[in-house]
Amino acid sequence: MKITKRFKNAYKAFKNNSADIELEHLLDFLGLKGVNKDDLSEATYFACLKVLSESIGKLPLKLLKYTDKNGVTAARDHPLYRILKERPNPYMTASTFWSTVEYNRNHFGNAYILIDGAGEDTKLWILDDRKMQIWYDDARLLGENADIYYLYSSGSKFYKFGSEEILHFKTSHTFDGITGVSVRQQLKTSIQGNLKSQELLNKMYENGFTAKAVVQYTGSLSDDNVKTFISGIEDYATGKLENEGIRNIIPMPLGATLTPLNIKLADNQFIEVKQYSALQIASAFGIKPYQIGDYTKSSYASAEAQQLSFYVDTLLYILKQYEEEISYKLLSQYELDQGLHFKFNISVILRADLKTQIETLSTAVGNFIYTPNEARALLDMEAKEGGDKLLGNGASIPVNLAGIQYQKGDDTNE
Incomplete structure (x- = not known):
């Protein structure tokens, strides 16, 4: 098969894939897909995203320069200093921008930022991971040089960006060093299990902690009459008639007996299993147990020691990746040789x-x-x-x- 035909087929597949994504979003919106894989109602997962995104959002990003005397000074005169520290684009503050980037990085596995303009006119725009594909063009179909290209779909239009035009942040879970794998994908079973356990608990609250019941009755009923008979009892049992003032009484016909089958959470170690699953999710994110409200094994001498441990074990790798990518993509080689570099001020969390x-x-x-x-x-x-x-x-x-x-x-x- 010719190279040009292979490229056309790949491009067509990319378009079809984007159409599938739009259909997937429509099904989610209409509630036709069951459990939404993007559902953030799992408390531990949401708490971990919140801790990481807010931690990055609260750190000021500064442009620094090494001096001739081996010191460091803030490069306040550089046009990028205020842009990245205060307002990366007209619609977002720096805190909102970087917390959103971190949220995308963790939830989708990758965060993409388009570099628009240069110097004082530089603007940074966050792109949707679900509309992005990464190609390594070793056949030089997309450009003169063999490079990594980012193909982005927006409506009916498709855009091609070179690697120098995109800031790409990924999780530490990566098999090729180019694309990251989200924690949500790695722990899909645990997260969905927690969602289903929460659904079970919610239903038990609604049913007065009565899971199922056996109805004994004399005589014979057709299938349709059995459904009508059981449906009436269930309306009373589940509180659907509360608006009519009926809450705690279930009327039973003569000759019928209702025997509840109660579920004891303690017998099934429900709390222990759910707590263990929550700790697994938090551990995958690098979040400490105390940050999700588990103080059973807290052994830190002070709040400062807690923050230092969180910085060294979790944030240090993330911040280093941000600083390296931003410095390499936004600064010229001449500026890098002059000692310019971006760095997050971590003293605000270690104060x-x-x-x-x-x-x-x-x-x-x-x-x-x-x-x-x-x-x-x-x-x-x-x-x-x-x-x-x-x-x-x-x-x-x-x-x-x-x-x-x-x-x-x-x-x-x-």
């Missing part, structure tokens, strides 16, 4: 109580690490005159002069 902050900053100022004005800036206080000098203990001396104070002076009395 200690005010007393500890004051003591830590005082120690840093007294040991030539921070100037007073740098310490005041971390407390959101204005700079003061004379506060830009390093201060410290006057007894401190350079290491190459250690012990010089104990040497005897030369006698020059001759």
Whole structure:
């Protein structure tokens, strides 16, 4: 088969796939698909998405530059500084934008951002994962160079984007290093099991914790009469006649007996199984048990220790991926060589109580690490005159002069 014909067939398949996606959404909207795979009513799954998306959304993203003296300074004069830190596009604040990106990354396995414009005119737009396909064009059908291309469908139109035009963030679950696999796909059975267990519990609440019942009656009834007979009893049992003032009484005809078959949750270890399943889902996301309300095995000394553990075990990998992708796609090679790079400010989640902050900053100022004005800036206080000098203990001396104070002076009395 010729290359051009293969490309046309692949393109046709891509169009058909997008049509299937639209049909799938329509069936979901009309309620014709049973349990919706995008359903967020599973409490643990929703809580994990919320924790991760809000954690990323609350971290300021800054553009920094290494100085000639191996220091770091904020590149506030760069046109991208305010765009990524404050408003990536006209309709979203930075907090909303990055939390939405993180939500998509976890829920779908991939998050795609279109880079529109350059310099001061740069705008970032979040694209729908369900309308995106990734092609590696080794046959050079889509461009002059063998590259990864992103094909995006929007209505009846299709767009082709090169790898340098898309910011692509993926989960750590990936088999090819290009596309990520969502936690929802990995734990599909556990999440659906939790949804069904919650549905069961809801039905039991509705039925007064009576799952099923056996009706004994004398005589013979046709199938249609049995259905009518049972339907009437069920209306009373399930509270469908509450509007008529009938709540707790079930009338039974002469010669009929109703025997309830109760389900005991304790006998089936319902709570234990559900708790174990919730911990499995949280563990797959890297979420700590205390973050989903489970304090049974909390062993942290302080809230600060909890946040540090969450940062090291979970957020560090995510933030590193964001910083690497954003710096590589949004900065030129010249700017990278000049030491420009993007970095999230993680101090906002590792911030200690005010007393500890004051003591830590005082120690840093007294040991030539921070100037007073740098310490005041971390407390959101204005700079003061004379506060830009390093201060410290006057007894401190350079290491190459250690012990010089104990040497005897030369006698020059001759």
